[in-house]
Amino acid sequence: MDLPYVFLAAVFVYCLPCGEGLKCFKCEECNRPGAKNETCEVDGGYCVSIIVRDKEKNKDGSIISGKTIDVISRRCRTKEDGFLNGKPLFCEIGADMKYKHNVRCCRTDYCNAVLPELMTDPDEITEEESDKGSEHMWIAFIVSLLAVICVAAIIILAFLCYKKKPRPYTPPPDQNVDTNPLMGSQPSSLKELYDFSLSGSGSGLPLLVQRTIARQIRLMEIIGKGRYGEVWRGNWRGENVAVKIFHSREERSWFREAEIYQTVMLRHENILGFIAADNKDNGTWTQLWLITDYYENSSLFDYLNRTTVTAVGMVTLAHSSACGMAHLHMEILGAQGKPAIAHRDLKSKNILVKNDGTCCIADLGLAVRHDTKLDKVDILPTDRVGTKRYMAPELLDETLNMEHFESFKRADVYAFGLVLWEIARRSSVGGIFEEYQLPYYDMVPSDPSLEDMRRVVCVEKQRPAIPNRWQNVEALRVMARLMKECWYANAAARLTALRIRKTLAALLEQEDIKRV
Secondary structure, three states: OOOOHHHHHHOOOOOOOOOOOEEEEEEOOOOOOOOOOEEEEEOOOEEEEEEEEEEEEOOOOOEEEEEEEEEEEEEEEOHHHHEEOOEEOOOOOOOOOOOOEEEEEEOOOOHHHOOOOOOOOOOOOOHHHHHHHHHHHHHHHHHHHHHHHHHHHHHHHHHHHHHHOOOOOOOOOOOOOOOOHHHHOOOOOHHHHHHHHHHOOOOOOOHHHHHHHHOOOEEEEEEEEOOOEEEEEEEEOOEEEEEEEEOHHHHHHHHHHHHHHOOOOOOOOOEOOEEEEEEEEOOOOEEEEEEEEOOOOOEHHHHHHHOOEOHHHHHHHHHHHHHHHHHHHOOEOOOOOEOOEEOOOOOHHHEEEOOOOOEEEOOOOOOEEEEOOOOEEOOOOOOOOOOHHHOOHHHHOOOOOOOOHHHHHHHHHHHHHHHHHHHHHOEOEOOEOOOOOOOOOOOOOOOOOHHHHHHHHHHOOOOOOOOHHHHHOHHHHHHHHHHHHHOOOOHHHOOOHHHHHHHHHHHHHOHHHHOO
16 A cells, blocks of 8 residues: 655654664554565664554455554654754644554664554444444333333233222212211111111111121021022021122122112112122132022012912012012102112012012112103113013014113013013912913023014014913903003003002902902
8 A cells, every 4th residue: 555655744753863873663554464574774863653544455455445454654764854844843643633643753773663552533433333332222222112011011900900809889979977876886686777777868778887787697508599699598696688699790780789779768668678788808709798688488480489379469479569660660859869760670580579478679780770850871881681581572672762761661561561470370269270480481492592582572472371261360350451561562552560559459459359
């Protein structure tokens, strides 16, 4: 390589004359392959070592892009070489140039073996440094991304855990817990609990009293199972209570039923008596308890399977059930009034038989209330629907108006007509009665699908058969007429719960029925 030695005049320094015969190393581009290393001798001069940062070249002389090499040269210089136009040049290089080239002058034998140093170019970044910087940048990016993902995962898991954790039961807003006189004393009997509920707002017991009762109950035996969970007979201070234990996945049904039971002024002799609701954690899972009155006769379905009834017993069962439905459907106006409620799952299994032969309506998990101010139905989104066998035609063909509360009441009346048919079949007159069967037992399978019921009820327009013997007995004839008027395909033509109750009440007062 031909070095531009013209610039050397700017880097030589003025040195004092050396002794005679100063010996120095001499070579051009000493670190290039094939360079010749020699010595030189100069009188009254100095030894010089030079380093120049230059572009690296291939063997053919072509420049290698992006690569540099420090080229080293050693020389002998006389005193005269250190002057330019009679002015001495000093062996100093400006700081801003020392990253390109540098010079060292000395005056002892072979002293130019020592090289001057080149400074690092502040504006130049080597390829290796660039790669390291890029690598560090990627590492930082990946670490940051992983940190964000971990934080997001923790937040999501915490949210899911919170959602799965059962919410503590909250009493209705009208519940006055602080001023409740029972808060300072423990109730000693169920009668005392009922007396207090009836003397207050009629919306149930205070939350803390409910929890106290729930923790004092001993479970005795299981008396039933359903899709929601299990029903147990429990014991509280020597008295029997029913404990409905919901599956943890049925929390919404538990909360909804407890909420409906605590509606203001809902308590009625023909509505199952509500005692308490509580969630109990046994360390492994959470149990959702709903505590109500206990009746050893169990449901109307079980009762009719076991025994027949007299004409008076038939009308009593029907009338008391109608009273419960009428109370649900009725709106009570006032500052602490009761909204109208539709049951939405009326059937013989959801009606209980009391010890005196009357009935009360239970299982309000699917019930809906009517807000008269907004004219809205507070129906909740749920996968549960009513029992298919008891569904009204408008429910089966999906023509029911969900925004119109009267539609739900009329669907209840249709289902109640089927319950009347079940009761009437077990009425024994002159020792004649029918065996117990579910409605449409001879038309659909034991576990009918919606399509089965739609075909029979909506397409074929069939209804349960009325035995001929019913026309010969006044009580059964009235019952047959009532149930037919509950079954109309046109929902608006069906009887109201109040009309059914009054008709059955009048039938119960007749002297003839008592002699049957």
